[in-house]
Amino acid sequence: MRALITGGAGFIGANFVHQTLADRPDASVTVLDKLTYAGNPASLAGLDERVTLVEGDIADPELVDALVKDADLVVHFAAESHNDNSLNDPSPFVTTNLVGTFTLLEAVRRHQVRYHHISTDEVYGDLELNDPERFTEHTPYNPSSPYSSTKAGSDLLVRAWVRSFGIEATISNCSNNYGPYQHIEKFIPRQITNLIDGVRPKLYGAGQNVRDWIHVRDHNTAVWKIIDAGRIGETYLIGADGEKNNKEVVELVLELMGHDPEDYEHVADRPGHDLRYAIDNTRLREELGWEPQFEDFRTGLADTIRWYQENQDWWRPQKAEVEAKYAAQGQ
Structure with a gap:
């Protein structure tokens, strides 16, 4: 093929x-x-x-x-x-x-x-x-x-x-x-790589926006x-029935990396920031028999953190430029 x-x-x-x-x-x-x-x-x-x-x-x-x-x-x-x-x-x-x-x-x-x-x-x-x-x-x-x-x-x-x-x-x-290979401008890898570098994570607004991870x-x-x-x-x-709000995600990243779960900064919210996404995966499960391997978000997130810790040569060349861009936007 x-x-x-x-x-x-x-x-x-x-x-x-x-x-x-x-x-x-x-x-x-x-x-x-x-x-x-x-x-x-x-x-x-x-x-x-x-x-x-x-x-x-x-x-x-x-x-x-x-x-x-x-x-x-x-x-x-x-x-x-x-x-x-x-x-x-x-x-x-x-x-x-x-x-x-x-x-x-x-x-x-x-x-x-x-x-x-x-x-x-x-x-x-x-x-x-x-x-x-x-x-x-x-x-x-x-x-x-x-x-x-x-x-x-x-x-x-x-x-x-x-x-x-x-x-x-x-x-x-x-x-x-x-998961692995996600660009560090994205929400989860940005928090992980900031913590690796000793920088407090950033959270849009109150962090109540929900995503289905x-x-x-x-x-x-x-x-x-x-x-x-x-x-x-x-x-x-x-979808894998993984609804979490952004605040919960940041706090879990902090906890899994050995930090105080409340040790993060709030930054200005994104314009038009969608409130909540949630997937009904019934057709996929019932018609095709699919099941997720990572049914527990905590386990999948710990796996992701390990990958970024062990593969710094992959993401580090991009880090300074990404953070400079966000700094210019006040984020």
């Missing part, structure tokens, strides 16, 4: 490449990645000759066509994905998330290649903190940022290409991931379940 993985040098994509090579000895992988700040070739270091890294843009029609032509499967992780960045400059989000997805879909249509589209629960907007409901596959889209709105648009493109052109595609919308390995096992057994044209929501 020849798999083309877009964004395969990024956080979730790199983990997907590692897991694919470990679990599927018949697979060869081509990674297409633009290698922006979020794509790191070091995340693929040490992998065998079954992996080829191509530096390029998913919005480049000629390059995409040539790579899709030689693939049996396209798994589309590549995206501009940081909410703060989308608020500062929405334009790359429109180009990558919309034009890039369109370019892939057209190549997939020409060459009749199986396609799986990775998306986010943020396309559904947010829920009230005391709302008993969770997002399902039938929840109306209600995005609130340039990031989530362009991801919503990319999902709708996939659905249209399935219905209008008959491509073989599935979609997954996942909750917040954590899932370990990246569990996300990727679910993706393979969907590719192998999911119904063409369907959407599956991926």
Whole structure:
């Protein structure tokens, strides 16, 4: 099997490449990645000759066509994905998330290649903190940022290409991931790496915003379940019943790293900060028989902390620049 993985040098994509090579000895992988700040070739270091890294843009029609032509499967992780960045400059989000997805879909249509589209629960907007409901596959889209709105648009493109052109595609919308190889501008690795460097963690506002956390390995096992057994044209929501508010997460990071759980700083909240995300994963569990390995968030977080402690050579070159950017924003 020849798999083309877009964004395969990024956080979730790199983990997907590692897991694919470990679990599927018949697979060869081509990674297409633009290698922006979020794509790191070091995340693929040490992998065998079954992996080829191509530096390029998913919005480049000629390059995409040539790579899709030689693939049996396209798994589309590549995206501009940081909410703060989308608020500062929405334009790359429109180009990558919309034009890039369109370019892939057209190549997939020409060459009749199986396609799986990775998306986010943020396309559904947010829920009230005391709302008993969770997002399902039938929840109306209600995005609130340039990031989530362009991801919503990319999902709708996939659905249209399935219905209008008959491509073989599935979609997954996942909750917040954590784990190895996540860029240190993101919430959990930023807190961990700050503590390693003796810096107090930072918490947006009162920290009451709730996210539904899932370990990246569990996300990727679910993706393979969907590719192998999911119904063409369907959407599956991926979550591990891991709802925690940001305050709880920071306090648990502090505790697991041997610090006072209340030793953190409050910083100005993000504009338009969504209140709560929560995934109903019933279809994934009942239809495809998927179960998460890291059902306990504490265990998964401890595993993640160990990885950042043991792999400082991977994240340290980025640290000073990330913190300087946040300092300039008062965060």
